[in-house]
Amino acid sequence: MSSFIIALSEINGIYIWALLLGTVAGYVIGALPGFSATMGVAIFVPFTYNMSANAAFAFLIALYCSAVFAGSIPAILIRTPGTPAALCTVNDGYPMAKRGEAGRALGLACLASIFGGIVSAIILIFAAEFIADFAISFGHYEYFWLGVLGLSMVIGMSSDNMIKGLISMVIGLAIPLVGMDSMNGFPRFTFGSIELLSGLQQLPVMIGLFAISEVFIGFSSKESEKLSNQKITNLFSSLKDLARNKILLVKTALIGTYLGALPGVGATTAAIIGYDQARKGSKEPEKMGTGQPEGIIGPECANNAVTGGALIPLLALGIPGDPVTAILLGALMIQGLQPGPLLFVQSPVVVKSIYISVILSYVAILLFSIFSIKLIARLLNIKTTILSAFVMVFCIIGSYALRNTYFDVWVALAFGFIGYWMRKDGYSLGPMTLALVLGTMIEQKLSGALKLSGGSLLPFINRPISAVLVSLSLLVIGFSIYKIIKDKKKRV
Amino acid sequence: MNAFLKFIKKNSLPMALIILGCFVFYWVRDYKQVPSGIGPSFFPKVVATMMIGFSLICIFSQWGVENKGEVKPDRTAVIKIAISTGLLVVSVLLMEYVHVIIGISIFLFGYLMLLSGEKWLKSTVISVVGTGLLYATILILRVPM
Numbered sequence: 048m049s050s051f052i053i054a055l056s057e058i059n060g061i062y063i064w065a066l067l068l069g070t071v072a073g074y075v076i077g078a079l080p081g082f083s084a085t086m087g088v089a090i091f092v093p094f095t096y097n098m099s100a101n102a103a104f105a106f107l108i109a110l111y112c113s114a115v116f117a118g119s120i121p122a123i124l125i126r127t128p129g130t131p132a133a134l135c136t137v138n139d140g141y142p143m144a145k146r147g148e149a150g151r152a153l154g155l156a157c158l159a160s161i162f163g164g165i166v167s168a169i170i171l172i173f174a175a176e177f178i179a180d181f182a183i184s185f186g187h188y189e190y191f192w193l194g195v196l197g198l199s200m201v202i203g204m205s206s207d208n209m210i211k212g213l214i215s216m217v218i219g220l221a222i223p224l225v226g227m228d229s230m231n232g233f234p235r236f237t238f239g240s241i242e243l244l245s246g247l248q249q250l251p252v253m254i255g256l257f258a259i260s261e262v263f264i265g266f267s268s269k270e271s272e273k274l275s276n277q278k279i280t281n282l283f284s285s286l287k288d289l290a291r292n293k294i295l296l297v298k299t300a301l302i303g304t305y306l307g308a309l310p311g312v313g314a315t316t317a318a319i320i321g322y323d324q325a326r327k328g329s330k331e332p333e334k335m336g337t338g339q340p341e342g343i344i345g346p347e348c349a350n351n352a353v354t355g356g357a358l359i360p361l362l363a364l365g366i367p368g369d370p371v372t373a374i375l376l377g378a379l380m381i382q383g384l385q386p387g388p389l390l391f392v393q394s395p396v397v398v399k400s401i402y403i404s405v406i407l408s409y410v411a412i413l414l415f416s417i418f419s420i421k422l423i424a425r426l427l428n429i430k431t432t433i434l435s436a437f438v439m440v441f442c443i444i445g446s447y448a449l450r451n452t453y454f455d456v457w458v459a460l461a462f463g464f465i466g467y468w469m470r471k472d473g474y475s476l477g478p479m480t481l482a483l484v485l486g487t488m489i490e491q492k493l494s495g496a497l498k499l500s501g502g503s504l505l506p507f508i509n510r511p512i513s514a515v516l517v518s519l520s521l522l523v524i525g526f527s528i529y530k531i532i533k534d535k536k537k538r539v
Numbered sequence: 540m541n542a543f544l545k546f547i548k549k550n551s552l553p554m555a556l557i558i559l560g561c562f563v564f565y566w567v568r569d570y571k572q573v574p575s576g577i578g579p580s581f582f583p584k585v586v587a588t589m590m591i592g593f594s595l596i597c598i599f600s601q602w603g604v605e606n607k608g609e610v611k612p613d614r615t616a617v618i619k620i621a622i623s624t625g626l627l628v629v630s631v632l633l634m635e636y637v638h639v640i641i642g643i644s645i646f647l648f649g650y651l652m653l654l655s656g657e658k659w660l661k662s663t664v665i666s667v668v669g670t671g672l673l674y675a676t677i678l679i680l681r682v683p684m
Contacts, residue, residue, distance in 0.1 A: 097681040210597045214553065217589045221559075224583050233571060233579035236563075262623065266654075267616040432655035433665065436647050439623065440673060443631060443646075448682050456631050460624065467620070471612060472552055490582045497577045 054399035057101055065102040066404065069109030070411040076110070077117025078423050080127045081265050081431055082438070084114035084314075085370045086258045090441035092250060092378045093448040100382040101400040107378055108401065109408040111371055112164055112354050115314055116412055119156040119347055120420070121427055124149060132314035132350040135322035139335065139342025146338055149278065154285040155343045157416045159296065161409045162289075163348035166300035167307065167355025168405040171362075174308070175398070178363035179388040187496035188507055192516035194489035197310040197366050199520045201478040202527040209531055212478045215469065219482025222247055223490070230494040242454040249377045249483060251446040251459040256476050257370065258442045259463025262435045264470060279421050288340035295328050295341055296348050303349035307356020310481060313369045314350040321349025355405055361386055362398060365488075370480040381449075549601070553594035560594070563587035622653050639677075644670040 069091075076087035087110050095103035118130030123140035136156060143152040185193070201216045202209055225236045226246025237243040289296065299321040306317040325345025326335050335342050357368040358375075365387030367373035379386050384394055391398055446459040466476055500506045508514055547554070564587050567580035612620075626649045634642030647666035651657045657665070676682075 094676070094680050094682055096683060210593060210600055213589075213593045214556065214597055217586060217593055218556070220586045221563075221590065224563075224586060228579040230577070231571070231573060231579045235570070235579055235583065236566065263616075263620050266619040266623075267612045430655060433651065433657070436650040436655065437669060437673075439627060439650065440643055440646060440669075443627065443634075443643075444673070444677065444682065447634075451683055453631055453635055456627075460627060468552060472549075474552065494577045494581070502577075 050395035051399045051403075053396045054101070054403055057396065057400065058403070061099070061102050062105050065098060065106040066109045066407055066411055069106035070113045070408065070415050072106075073110035073113030073115075074117045074415060074419075074423055075426060077114035077129050078120045078426055079429075079431060079434060080121050080125075080129050081261065081268070082434070083130050083257065083261065084111055084118075084132075085253075085374065086261050086438070087111075087114050088371050088374045088378075089250070089253045089257050090438060090445050092374060092381070093445035095378065096381060096448060100384065100394075100397045101404075103378065103382060104375075104397070104401050105404045105407070107375060108354075108404040109411055111375070112351065112405065112408040113412050113415070115351055115354055116157065116160040116164075116347070117423065119160070119343075120153065120423060123152045123156060123343075124424055125427055130314075132318050132353075133346075134315065135318045135346035136343055138322065139337070139339050142336070142338035143340075143343070147278070148281075148338070150281045151285050151288075151340075152338075152343055153279060153416070153420060154282040155288055155340055156347045157412065157420075158283070158285060158289055159299075159344040159348040160351035161413055162296050163300045163303050163350070163352035164354055164409040164412075165406060166297070167304040167352040168402060168409070169355075170301075170304045171355040171358050171405065172402050175359050175363045176391065178359065179391040182364055183388040183392075185388070185512065186510075187492045187499060188510055188513045189516060191489060191492035191496055191507070192513050192520065193364060193366060194485045194492065196516055196520045196523065197485045198482060198489070199523045199527075200310045200312070201481060202524055202531075208473065209528075211474045215474045215476065216478040216482040218465075218469075219479035220486040220489075222252060222483050223487040229487075229491055230498075242452060247458055248449055248455055250374070250381075250449050251455040252462045252483065253370070253374050253377070253480065254442050254445050255459040255462025255464075256466040256480070258438055259459060260466030260470060260476075262438055263463060263467040265431060265435055267471075279424060282416065282420065285340065289344065292325075292341050292344050295325055295344055298328075299324055299345050299349040300352045303352025304356035306349070307353035307368060308359045310360060310366060310368045312353075313357075313477070314353040317353045318346035318350040321345040321347070324349075358401065358405065362390060362401065363388065365390075367481070367484050370477060373480045373484045376484060549605075550598050553597045556590045556594040560587040560590035563590070619654055623650065626650055626653070640670055640674055643673060 072091060073087060076082045077084060088107055091110060092107065095106055098106065114130065115132055118128055118133030119136045119140065120129060122128040122133040122136040123144050126137055126141040128134045128137055140152045140156065198216060201212050223246060225243055227244055228235050234244055302320055302324065303317040306312045306320065322342065322345050325341040326332050329335055329339065329341050357372045360366045360368050361372045361376060365376070365385065367376045376386055384390060384397060442459055443456055446455040447453060449455055469476060496507065508517055563583050567583050570578060570580035572578050626646055630642040630646035633645060644666050647669050648662050651662035651665055652659060
């Protein structure tokens with residue numbers, strides 16, 4: 048509790064500024080179709096190098112939370128989701144706006160997002176501490192299986208094409224092979240390059256995959272010509288709608304948090320399930336898609352609840368749940384912090400400050416929505432190509448600033464092409480990111496465990512927690528394959 | 540010939556990965572061996588095996604199935620990607636040898652003129668003001684540049 052008070056006492060002017068700037072940046076990135084929360088966090092991490100850990104995470108978490116919410120703004124106003132997570136909001140948000148109730152629709156999205164986000168933050172506070180206490184006894188064997196469990200989620204993540212998901216995962220596993228082998232101190236695939244001795248840095252790789260490839264993809268898609276001319280009034284006339292749907296709110300907030308905590312699921316799936324729950328619980332399900340409030344509340348509450356949920360495995364176990372938290376993991380490391388159970392012992396104030404940042408981010412979203420949502424709506428009329436020019440500059444600055452070497456800029460550019468190639472051919476980048484982060488851990492823990500056991504595989508399965516994790520991995524794989532087969536049969 | 544080219548185009552990524560997997564096996568053959576057997580070549584070999592295996596499965600399982608990607612790039616998109624890459628390379632080289640400000644402003648100006656289709660005056664104003672604001676941000680936040 049005392050660390051909570053210390054974290055609260057450390058909220059100063061810089062912290063507040065960082066939080067507000069993060070909210071603004073997230074709003075802009077989320078509201079512009081074609082730019083994602085992942086891209087936003089990736090390009091802005093380098094700007095936090097010289098901030099204190101508290102201010103840096105206030106900035107990044109505010110950016111993350113507001114970008115997930117802001118995706119609903121263009122979904123409601125111009126029928127184009129700003130982020131994939133706002134896909135379902137289009138169904139009822141746009142018809143409501145077309146009826147002249149854009150303010151009501153935006154208000155619903157805003158309040159439902161805030162509710163989902165704050166519920167997830169409260170669960171994060173209790174669950175992360177509990178899991179971290181439990182995980183403190185984990186050794187090499189358990190961490191190896193935890194990594195495998197994370198990777199097993201890849202199958203579920205790539206339900207539309209499992210084999211392409213697995214290929215994406217293998218590419219992610221191959222990236223950390225470059226550089227010094229941490230167990231044996233042997234240089235691998237460095238080809239005599241000094242820069243490659245320390246490996247391919249995760250941040251430039253992510254910047255390339257999520258920001259540069261996004262700009263390249265943008266060249267192939269036509270600029271949206273639908274201008275936002277909706278009048279935004281009575282933003283918070285929607286409180287009655289929320290009160291009428293309180294059960295849906297609680298249900299989707301819990302579902303979103305749970306899905307966020309599962310590696311590889313993410314906000315888009317949560318929004319789809321949230322919308323499905325809204326349809327199932329609706330008194331007039333046949334009217335869904337015509338501008339029903341529950342059609343906005345369900346997906347928006349669920350996708351924002353993912354934000355707190357995704358931070359649970361990141362903080363408690365050091366395992367990212369999605370690409371955004373994978374980048375946040377890198378940001379924690381840049382600040383000299385090692386995510387995982389030890390973080391709760393070594394830097395409890397930073398952990399508490401992260402909790403506070405999630406809650407305050409949603410307060411900032413509320414304030415920003417009240418005062419500036421009309422301004423953000425106008426932003427939708429700016430040409431995407433002008434903003435993508437600045438995104439590319441951020442990519443250059445971000446990649447270079449990590450180690451002050453232009454080599455990392457070339458790495459980002461190369462991965463921009465790889466990301467574009469993969470997305471063009473229908474390969475998802477999610478499994479690759481997950482494997483990129485987990486690959487290093489899996490190799491280190493596997494080598495360490497085998498050295499400890501003298502090459503014996505028995506301790507991998509006869510330790511109680513290991514056995515549970517193996518069973519869970521097998522269950523996840525089995526269930527995902529069963530679901531894919533079932534979905535295919537349904538489609539036929 | 541046309542069908543062959545189509546096959547190569549469709550399976551370009553798995554085929555590249557098969558070649559990469561074979562290269563990994565070739566490259567790690569001389570890596571030092573350790574008594575426990577878990578030397579520096581162990582994990583690369585595991586990854587290379589998966590790489591080759593999954594790629595082969597992908598090629599066979601996707602036989603006759605169209606690639607459903609996020610976009611279908613046309614000629615204009617390819618040209619735009621080439622221009623933006625060229626601009627990025629030139630600007631980074633300028634940053635390395637001249638100054639960050641010059642590199643950023645030239646990149647922004649070129650991008651706005653060539654890719655966004657803005658008029659020269661608008662491009663100049665946005666690139667100069669944008670560079671100034673970015674540089675101020677870099678200085679205020681003490682981003683190591």
